[in-house]
Amino acid sequence: MMQDGSPAEGAQTAAVHVQRFAVAFEYPVYFTERLFDPANPVLVEALARLEPERRHRCLVFLDDGLLRCRPGLGQQIADYARAHASRMRLVCPPLPVPGGERIKSELFFVEQMQQRFYEHNIDRHSYVIAIGGGAVLDAVGLVAAVTHRGVRLIRVPTTVLAQDDSGVGVKNGVNLYGVKNFVGTFAPPFAVLNDFDLLSALAPRDKIAGIAEAVKVALIRDGVFFTWLERHANGLLTFEHAAMAEMIRRCAELHLHQIAYGGDPFETGSARPLDYGHWSAHKLESLTKHHVRHGEAVAIGMALDARYSVLAGLLAAGQEERICALLEHLGFRLWHPAFESRRPDGSLAILEGLREFREHLGGELTVTLLADIGRGVEVHEIDDGRMRAAMTWLQERDRTP
Numbered sequence: 258m259m260q261d262g263s264p265a266e267g268a269q270t271a272a273v274h275v276q277r278f279a280v281a282f283e284y285p286v287y288f289t290e291r292l293f294d295p296a297n298p299v300l301v302e303a304l305a306r307l308e309p310e311r312r313h314r315c316l317v318f319l320d321d322g323l324l325r326c327r328p329g330l331g332q333q334i335a336d337y338a339r340a341h342a343s344r345m346r347l348v349c350p351p352l353p354v355p356g357g358e359r360i361k362s363e364l365f366f367v368e369q370m371q372q373r374f375y376e377h378n379i380d381r382h383s384y385v386i387a388i389g390g391g392a393v394l395d396a397v398g399l400v401a402a403v404t405h406r407g408v409r410l411i412r413v414p415t416t417v418l419a420q421d422d423s424g425v426g427v428k429n430g431v432n433l434y435g436v437k438n439f440v441g442t443f444a445p446p447f448a449v450l451n452d453f454d455l456l457s458a459l460a461p462r463d464k465i466a467g468i469a470e471a472v473k474v475a476l477i478r479d480g481v482f483f484t485w486l487e488r489h490a491n492g493l494l495t496f497e498h499a500a501m502a503e504m505i506r507r508c509a510e511l512h513l514h515q516i517a518y519g520g521d522p523f524e525t526g527s528a529r530p531l532d533y534g535h536w537s538a539h540k541l542e543s544l545t546k547h548h549v550r551h552g553e554a555v556a557i558g559m560a561l562d563a564r565y566s567v568l569a570g571l572l573a574a575g576q577e578e579r580i581c582a583l584l585e586h587l588g589f590r591l592w593h594p595a596f597e598s599r600r601p602d603g604s605l606a607i608l609e610g611l612r613e614f615r616e617h618l619g620g621e622l623t624v625t626l627l628a629d630i631g632r633g634v635e636v637h638e639i640d641d642g643r644m645r646a647a648m649t650w651l652q653e654r655d656r657t658p
């Protein structure tokens with residue numbers, strides 16, 4: 258720069274225009290029953306939300322685990338579309354896809370689904386309807402998000418976990434190189450349709466697993482809901498209609514509230530407030546090659562981090578017992594032998610989960626612990642020795658009859 262303020266000859270100058278705009282997202286989350294009964298208007302209402310006059314083209318993917326329990330479901334959906342033929346049309350009969358983690362772990366399925374989009378000329382005004390557990394929703398969601406840079410996705414979650422947690426949120430993803438959700442996007446759906454009736458065929462194990470996410474969100478956000486869960490534990494255990502439906506709805510609402518008002522819906526910062534108990538849970542899932550369900554792993558992870566919170570002086574002693582008692586009452590076992598797996602250098606493999614948890618986001622390690630039942634607190638350091646002590650506590654508890 259010359260003394261008179263003009264750039265020196267040959268000096269580099271840069272012009273910058275700061276581009277800024279905001280996009281508001283909005284999607285309805287319905288709670289209904291018998292979604293595919295032609296008398297139920299929810300699906301067709303959701304489809305026609307923006308363009309009521311159009312006849313909407315739909316490509317439907319169906320979780321084959323659900324289909325095994327409800328063999329007539331594909332036909333029922335076709336009948337529903339026929340009954341509402343003026344507003345919707347299926348481009349082909351509903352297509353079964355593998356349920357469970359397999360669909361997320363073999364990229365072949367992603368490519369196969371993408372091919373169906375191509376064959377049926379699915380464009381940005383068509384709809385993809387994903388009906389299934391969290392795994393199917395994650396995989397179809399990814400394909401919908403990247404094909405034509407985003408096709409409208411309607412999610413119909415069919416597990417408790419997908420209805421109260423994963424299916425109502427804004428994320429999708431598949432696994433690669435053995436890393437969970439290594440490839441994925443943030444992509445809000447067009448609508449989410451929770452049909453309580455679809456849960457009836459679920460295996461008891463899967464029904465219970467989804468309750469873990471309700472305990473989680475209660476622990477970090479809502480002490481009153483935690484007490485409600487304690488009071489209704491018996492009803493939840495037996496899958497009593499009113500208790501279960503209320504639990505799903507309240508959990509989904511708390512989840513949605515965090516996304517809308519937490520200030521970081523696409524997780525650009527280092528915090529993962531909804532992931533209490535998840536750093537060890539994700540690692541446990543991969544150490545057991547997904548033999549442990551996500552919810553089962555989260556139950557163990559929450560118990561572990563509750564005890565750690567006490568040892569770190571954050572949570573009053575005794576509260577961890579209360580948390581473990583509820584989880585056990587609900588039928589969760591709070592220990593898994595994979596916690597003892599060691600890496601070749603002798604270190605505990607589960608602790609590797611902390612590093613992977615940080616790497617997923619980059620930036621600073623941020624783990625949510627508990628300051629109280631109903632109040633999460635973020636910490637940026639975890640002491641290995643103290644974490645090992647928390648594990649020993651869990652293991653000894655498990656051995657005590």
Ligand SMILES: NC(=O)c1ccc[n+]([C@@H]2O[C@H](COP(=O)([O-])OP(=O)(O)OC[C@H]3O[C@@H](n4cnc5c(N)ncnc54)[C@H](O)[C@@H]3O)[C@@H](O)[C@H]2O)c1
Pocket residue numbers: 320321322323326355356357358361389390391392393395415416417418419422423424426427428429430437455456457458459460463466551552
């Ligand atoms: N996107 C997110 O924000 C998010 C959040 C949490 C978890 N997840 C993902 O969700 C997945 C776990 O989902 P999940 O717990 O729903 O289990 P899942 O999708 O693995 O399904 C479990 C089993 O239930 C079967 N099934 C599904 N619905 C059924 C029904 N109604 N009746 C009978 N069987 C049925 C499936 O075929 C499968 O065999 C994991 O991959 C996890 O990473 C995603």
Ligand SMILES: [Zn+2]
Pocket residue numbers: 422470535551555
């Ligand atoms: Zn979870």
